[in-house]
Amino acid sequence: MIAALHRFLRTTSAVAFVLLALIVAVVLATAPGPADAADRSSSGAGSAVTVSGRGPYADLKVTVSQTRNLVNQVVKISWKGGAPTVSDTTYAANYLQVMQCWGDKAGGPDPEQCQFGGSSALGAGAGSQAAGAYTNTRQLTYGALKDPDQQLVPATGSGISYVPFRSATGDVITKGNWNEFYDVNTTNEAPYARSGPDGRGEVYFEAQTALEAPGLGCGEVPAGASNATAGRPCWLVIVPRGESEVDGGSYRSQPSGLLQSSPLTASNWKHRLVVPLRFEPMGRFCPLGADERSTLGDEIVAEAIARWQPALCQSASRTIYGYAQVTDDTARAKLVSGRPGLVFLGRPATGGQVPAGLRPVYAPLALSGLTIGFFVESQAGFNAPDAVKARDGARLTGLNLTPRLVAKLLTESYQDGNSRFAPSTADNPFNLVRDPEFRKFNPAYKDLDFGGSLGDALVPEALSDAAGQLWNWVAKDPAAREFLSGTADNKGRYGDAAFSGMKINPHYKNLKLPLNDFPKSDPYCQQFEDHQDHPLCIQDKHPYASDMHAAARAAARGDTLARASWDNTTTPPGYKKNPPQPMGRRAVLAVTDTATASRYGLVTAKLQNAAGRFVGPDTVGLLAGQAAMKPSGVPGVVSPNPATTDSDAYPLTLLSYAATVPEQLTKKEGQDYAALLKYAASNGQRPGVAAGTLPEGYAPLPKTVRAQTLAAADAIASRAGTPPSTPRPGDDLGSSTAGSGSSGGGAAGSGGDASTGGGSPGGQSSAAGGAGSSPSATTKPSGSPSAAAAAASDGPILRTPAWALGAVRYALLIALIVGLAAAVSGPLLPRVVPRLSAGLSAWRAGAKKPGGEGR
Numbered sequence: 072m073i074a075a076l077h078r079f080l081r082t083t084s085a086v087a088f089v090l091l092a093l094i095v096a097v098v099l100a101t102a103p104g105p106a107d108a109a110d111r112s113s114s115g116a117g118s119a120v121t122v123s124g125r126g127p128y129a130d131l132k133v134t135v136s137q138t139r140n141l142v143n144q145v146v147k148i149s150w151k152g153g154a155p156t157v158s159d160t161t162y163a164a165n166y167l168q169v170m171q172c173w174g175d176k177a178g179g180p181d182p183e184q185c186q187f188g189g190s191s192a193l194g195a196g197a198g199s200q201a202a203g204a205y206t207n208t209r210q211l212t213y214g215a216l217k218d219p220d221q222q223l224v225p226a227t228g229s230g231i232s233y234v235p236f237r238s239a240t241g242d243v244i245t246k247g248n249w250n251e252f253y254d255v256n257t258t259n260e261a262p263y264a265r266s267g268p269d270g271r272g273e274v275y276f277e278a279q280t281a282l283e284a285p286g287l288g289c290g291e292v293p294a295g296a297s298n299a300t301a302g303r304p305c306w307l308v309i310v311p312r313g314e315s316e317v318d319g320g321s322y323r324s325q326p327s328g329l330l331q332s333s334p335l336t337a338s339n340w341k342h343r344l345v346v347p348l349r350f351e352p353m354g355r356f357c358p359l360g361a362d363e364r365s366t367l368g369d370e371i372v373a374e375a376i377a378r379w380q381p382a383l384c385q386s387a388s389r390t391i392y393g394y395a396q397v398t399d400d401t402a403r404a405k406l407v408s409g410r411p412g413l414v415f416l417g418r419p420a421t422g423g424q425v426p427a428g429l430r431p432v433y434a435p436l437a438l439s440g441l442t443i444g445f446f447v448e449s450q451a452g453f454n455a456p457d458a459v460k461a462r463d464g465a466r467l468t469g470l471n472l473t474p475r476l477v478a479k480l481l482t483e484s485y486q487d488g489n490s491r492f493a494p495s496t497a498d499n500p501f502n503l504v505r506d507p508e509f510r511k512f513n514p515a516y517k518d519l520d521f522g523g524s525l526g527d528a529l530v531p532e533a534l535s536d537a538a539g540q541l542w543n544w545v546a547k548d549p550a551a552r553e554f555l556s557g558t559a560d561n562k563g564r565y566g567d568a569a570f571s572g573m574k575i576n577p578h579y580k581n582l583k584l585p586l587n588d589f590p591k592s593d594p595y596c597q598q599f600e601d602h603q604d605h606p607l608c609i610q611d612k613h614p615y616a617s618d619m620h621a622a623a624r625a626a627a628r629g630d631t632l633a634r635a636s637w638d639n640t641t642t643p644p645g646y647k648k649n650p651p652q653p654m655g656r657r658a659v660l661a662v663t664d665t666a667t668a669s670r671y672g673l674v675t676a677k678l679q680n681a682a683g684r685f686v687g688p689d690t691v692g693l694l695a696g697q698a699a700m701k702p703s704g705v706p707g708v709v710s711p712n713p714a715t716t717d718s719d720a721y722p723l724t725l726l727s728y729a730a731t732v733p734e735q736l737t738k739k740e741g742q743d744y745a746a747l748l749k750y751a752a753s754n755g756q757r758p759g760v761a762a763g764t765l766p767e768g769y770a771p772l773p774k775t776v777r778a779q780t781l782a783a784a785d786a787i788a789s790r791a792g793t794p795p796s797t798p799r800p801g802d803d804l805g806s807s808t809a810g811s812g813s814s815g816g817g818a819a820g821s822g823g824d825a826s827t828g829g830g831s832p833g834g835q836s837s838a839a840g841g842a843g844s845s846p847s848a849t850t851k852p853s854g855s856p857s858a859a860a861a862a863a864s865d866g867p868i869l870r871t872p873a874w875a876l877g878a879v880r881y882a883l884l885i886a887l888i889v890g891l892a893a894a895v896s897g898p899l900l901p902r903v904v905p906r907l908s909a910g911l912s913a914w915r916a917g918a919k920k921p922g923g924e925g926r
Contacts, residue, residue: 118760122344124152128311130270131344133167135307139349140760142290143280145627145672149273153266154313157322159463161329162202162263164314164322168334169261169276171348172306173239173287179345180306182335183237186284188248189258190653197263197464197653203322203331206312207262208248209234213331218317220337234335239281239288239303252286255650256630259284263654265464274654275446275466275672276307277627280353290350302352309344310334351762357384357391364743367395368402368415369535370618372727374666374766375437376415379755382763383747390743396618399536399587402730406431411732413744417536417725419705428795433707433728434748434783438697438770440665440688441537441723443477443528444673445470446626447658452520459518464655470676471512471685474548475565476503477541477678478555480528480660482579483593487526489576489609493595499573502526507570508560512685521658528660529622529632530589532615537664537725542585544713544722547681555582589662591615602637602644611635611646622661627671629657664725665693666768682718689721693770696724707779726776729783733790741791748784752777 118139124131130152137146148169157163170187174180188209196202205213211223211232226232227246236244236252244250249258259277266272277283280290281303290302312330314322317338322330332339361384366376376394384391397405402414407424411431419433447467451460480503483489487502500506502525504516531538545551550565557580561570578592591613596606612635616622625632629652638647652658661673665688668675677685686692699715702708713722729748733741756771757764765771772780 118349120346122309122346124311124342124344126342127313127315128153128342131311133309133344133346135346137760138307138346140762141278141280141348141350142670143278143283143624144670145275145277147273147672148264148276148307148309149271150266151269151271153270153272153311155268155270156265157314159460161200162196162206162265163329164312165266166312167261167264167266167272167274168206168310168312169264169274170308170310170334171259171276171279171284171287171289172308173289173303174306179343180308181237182234182340183243184239185308185335186236186253186258186279186287187260187262187335188236189253189255190260190262191248192255193650193653198656200263200653200655201327201329202263203325203327203329205331205333206329207260208333209236209335210248210333211336216316216318216325216331218332218336218338220341221317222337234333236286238286239291240285242286250286253284256648257283261654265655267465268461273466275627277624277671278307278348278350280350282353289348290353292352292354300352302350302354304350305348307346307348309346310339311342311344312339351381357381358389361389361391362739362743363391363393364413364740364747365393365395366413366415366729366747367397367405368729369399369417369537369727370396370620370667371417371439371535371537371664371725372415372437373620374664374670375751375755375769378766379747379750379763382754383750386746386750388743388746390746392743392747398534400534406730406732409735411730411735412740413729413731413747415727415729417540417727418710419703419708419728419730429732430734430795431730431732432783432786432790433705433730434780434787435726435772435776436729436748436751436780437727438693438772438776439725439727439768440693440696440721441541441725442663442665442668442688443470443472443480443660443676443678444623444626444663444668444671445660445676446629446673447521447525447660448655450519450521450656450658452518455518455520466674467515468674469513469515470674471679472676473508473512473679474545474551475554475560476506476509476512478545478551478575479503479506479573480526481530481545481589482555482576482582483527483591483609483613484573484576484579485526487523488613489526489593490595490597490612491523492597493593493609495576495578495593495595500571506573508567508573511567511569524631524652524658525660527613528662529616529625530662531618531622532588533618534587536587537723538589538662539585539587540711540713540725541662541723542587543711544678546584547713548679555579555584557581589615599637602639605637605645607635607637607646616661619661619663620667623663623667623671623673626659626661626663626673629653629659631659664768666766669766669768678722680718680720680722681714682716682720684718686719686721688723688768690770691719692721693724694773695719696721697726697770697773697776700724700726707783731787733787734793734795736787736791738792741787741789744791745784745788748780748787752780752784 118137119134120138121132121134131150132152133148133150135146135148154165156166170185172180172185174184191208195204195207211221211234223232224235233246236250238252249255259279261274261276264272264274279287281288287305288303289305292302316322316325316330317332317336322328325331334340373396380392399416399418402416403420403424405411406414406420407426407429415436420431425431449462449465449467451463479485480488484496484499485502486496486499489496502521503509504519504521504525510517553563553565554560554575557575558566559572559574560566561568561572576593591610593609596608598606612633614632614634616625616632631649633649634646636647636649638644665675675688677687679685695717699712699717699720700709701712703710708728709726711724731744752772754763755765756777758771
């Protein structure tokens with residue numbers, strides 16, 4: 072009996088030891104190593120990558136500003152050591168071609184896996200700057216020009232051979248330059264990137280996820296998977312073009328004197344530089360079956376909430392926080408509805424909106440700003456000096472705007488912000504750059520000419536507290552007020568005789584301010600002889616964006632969203648969407664928030680504050696703007712102060728609040744919402760690009776403000792699930808008195824699509840881990856909050872809890888399995904392991920769909 076017991080114990084111990092060793096080996100193999108740990112770093116600077124060319128391009132060095140924790144965003148691609156592009160008016164030779172690709176090979180993708188060719192729908196070249204006929208296509212046949220290294224795929228009926236497009240979904244498109252996966256309006260390819268006289272250049276490139284580029288599938292996770300830490304990786308491919316063609320001859324020997332061949336042909340493709348791109352996971356990145364708490368509110372907090380969601384749902388409570396973007400008015404209506412949940416807003420509910428006995432709690436959540444973001448590339452006028460012409464296509468990084476200039480942009484008062492045929496603005500300058508007031512404060516634009524651009528800014532359609540703050544800033548400025556009253560800008564007390572005499576569009580005269588939207592009031596429509604029943608109206612040429620996200624993304628793509636191209640081939644005939652402006656000729660402004668501007672790489676304008684200084688929305692400006700805020704009349708809530716004379720204060724600083732009524736929550740709801748606020752006031756204030764950090768464009772909350780948020784969280788947790796009580800004297804968190812804020816409800820904001828900015832998470836419901844959702848990441852524009860922002864938080868930040876890191880997360884699993892092994896010993900193994908292996912094999916199996924043809 073004793074011997075049998077010893078044998079049993081030895082057997083059980085051996086099995087337990089083997090299981091433990093196997094588990095530890097798996098844990099160590101799957102736990103983050105040094106490279107993977109860097110992928111999860113909160114520092115965007117740590118993911119910059121530089122690659123070098125080879126052979127004839129050995130001097131070329133290309134740097135990509137961010138390669139990890141990517142979402143749909145803009146990254147900067149810069150280079151040095153290139154040969155200067157031949158001609159400043161054409162793309163004859165010596166330029167780069169950039170594209171995004173998918174592929175699972177360690178060495179990079181094949182040409183068939185790259186999104187390229189969509190821009191060829193507008194022909195070769197960039198606007199008036201010509202390029203070779205096939206340089207932005209997938210075409211492999213070039214008449215007498217032959218690539219000896221290229222094996223041609225079967226030609227079409229017309230004798231043209233194309234590089235097929237093989238999508239991540241398994242479809243194969245055998246013909247054409249664009250297809251159902253991408254076209255001229257959706258592609259992110261950069262077919263012509265110019266190198267300057269010093270061999271340097273830069274491109275701001277949109278990284279696209281599977282939502283924007285379904286044919287690439289970047290960021291996707293396997294169906295049914297949860298707790299994903301990374302999505303499908305993709306590739307950035309840069310193909311340098313020199314002075315030689317695929318047959319070894321010079322570009323000068325071509326009939327057009329331009330390079331002709333596609334970058335996808337073998338002799339060009341072999342010189343490619345590849346950079347791996349690591350995307351944040353899309354889909355279900357939170358545990359299945361976790362509790363969900365709904366939140367809703369304005370889009371100013373959208374980037375922060377989306378970034379925090381993955382970290383919050385992996386916390387000890389495993390709670391998923393859903394988020395729906397709505398207007399501030401709708402959020403206030405929800406707050407006093409009897410089922411408040413947690414809402415996000417810019418101004419509190421007023422005393423008239425709050426029923427007697429209701430005690431809302433307001434917690435500061437995020438500090439950011441409203442901005443006019445811009446993507447403007449230098450475009451020299453006809454008589455510009457040669458030095459100015461040599462900078463054509465270079466991105467401009469400065470823009471100073473006064474309240475009066477902003478009033479001109481937002482009232483359709485420039486001809487190019489209205490119509491050059493509209494009688495209401497016939498005597499006004501064409502656009503900003505033609506306005507002497509603008510040139511006074513922006514002398515660098517003196518020799519530039521942007522044609523029909525820069526007459527207005529893309530604006531969101533939805534109502535918002537942020538729009539009200541912008542109009543309030545305009546209304547507080549005496550020069551802007553004088554202009555809005557109808558006084559010409561060269562007359563009156565604040566006029567300047569050197570200005571043009573520009574007057575406000577009469578349809579906006581004596582505008583009642585502040586407003587909480589951006590009206591488009593000019594009714595002018597342009598008539599045409601050949602389609603008299605379909606006039607071209609102002610909102611066709613200058614439509615709304617669905618929200619600030621859509622406006623920012625459109626500006627980053629050079630997309631005005633205009634629908635002004637008559638198409639009589641459709642049924643019924645109508646105006647179709649204009650394509651984005653070509654590379655090197657982009658000039659678009661957008662009213663957006665600073666976090667979204669940063670995400671899409673927009674430069675942010677400096678606005679003139681009440682002290683007369685032009686200030687950008689960097690950390691210093693936002694913190695000074697917050698410090699200058701004044702009491703709102705609602706305890707715990709402050710209001711912007713555009714009249715502050717603090718010279719550092721950014722005039723459109725936004726402090727967003729989370730709000731609820733604790734007594735109308737269950738105890739568990741109160742605890743969960745308090746946990747969100749505590750995270751937001753601690754780890755959520757660490758700047759970075761990884762999930763759980765604070766996106767660029769927000770400034771970390773000061774220590775005193777974070778203390779207010781933590782106190783509000785405690786009040787919510789303690790009062791939730793308790794009956795309403797009479798407010799006690801001095802109970803600031805629980806009282807609500809008359810203060811600022813508009814009344815009434817409003818419609819929820821809508822998301823963007825291809826016609827309004829495309830691919831937008833803004834305006835949509837987003838549950839962390841819900842299908843199609845993705846945590847936000849940002850890139851750093853000029854003047855954005857930098858590494859110095861961490862110091863501005865003025866206090867210690869809580870560290871990520873130990874359970875979230877490394878092998879410790881598996882400790883409980885190890886203990887359970889070892890205990891089970893001791894109880895049941897080895898007989899389970901022969902039965903479990905084969906089944907597990909078969910299950911894994913079945914899970915990995917997949918099927919491909921049939922392909923088709925492109926165009």
